[in-house]
Amino acid sequence: MVEHGQALHWPRYSNGAYVGQQAKAQAAKVGLWVGKFEQPWDWRASHADGKAPSSQPLGIVNRKLVAQSGYSCEPRRTCKQISSCGEAQWYLQNCSWGRKLDRDSDGVACRLGRCT
Numbered sequence: 001m002v003e004h005g006q007a008l009h010w011p012r013y014s015n016g017a018y019v020g021q022q023a024k025a026q027a028a029k030v031g032l033w034v035g036k037f038e039q040p041w042d043w044r045a046s047h048a049d050g051k052a053p054s055s056q057p058l059g060i061v062n063r064k065l066v067a068q069s070g071y072s073c074e075p076r077r078t079c080k081q082i083s084s085c086g087e088a089q090w091y092l093q094n095c096s097w098g099r100k101l102d103r104d105s106d107g108v109a110c111r112l113g114r115c116t
Contacts, residue, residue: 005031008039035096073097079110 001007002018005025009018026033038046071087073095082088082101088109092098101109 005033008032010041012041035099077101082110085110 002009003021003024005028009022011019025031071090071094073091077091079088079101082091088101092101092107092109098109099105
């Protein structure tokens with residue numbers, strides 16, 4: 001699972017057993033390594049007060065929503081490749097890499113001129 005980016009090597013418990021597999025996954029940018037994230041143990045340490053973060057949802061993809069929309073998180077898109085405001089917003093909300101479409105972090109993707 002670590003080699004495919006579906007789990008993390010946690011040095012505290014694995015004693016280095018999965019260092020190579022994780023390096024391979026990171027280099028190939030597969031699974032978790034497709035986008036940016038905070039490692040769970042770091043997140044827990046920074047939120048030890050028990051308060052939930054006030055940030056955007058994680059963008060976990062709902063397979064049924066993907067099927068209904070006709071969009072897919074692969075291949076990756078740029079604003080130049082996106083033809084509508086709705087499509088841009090879908091990527092922003094549903095793909096791990098979607099945040100790159102919102103450069104000013106205001107919740108509106110791409111600024112295609114006709115989007116509000």
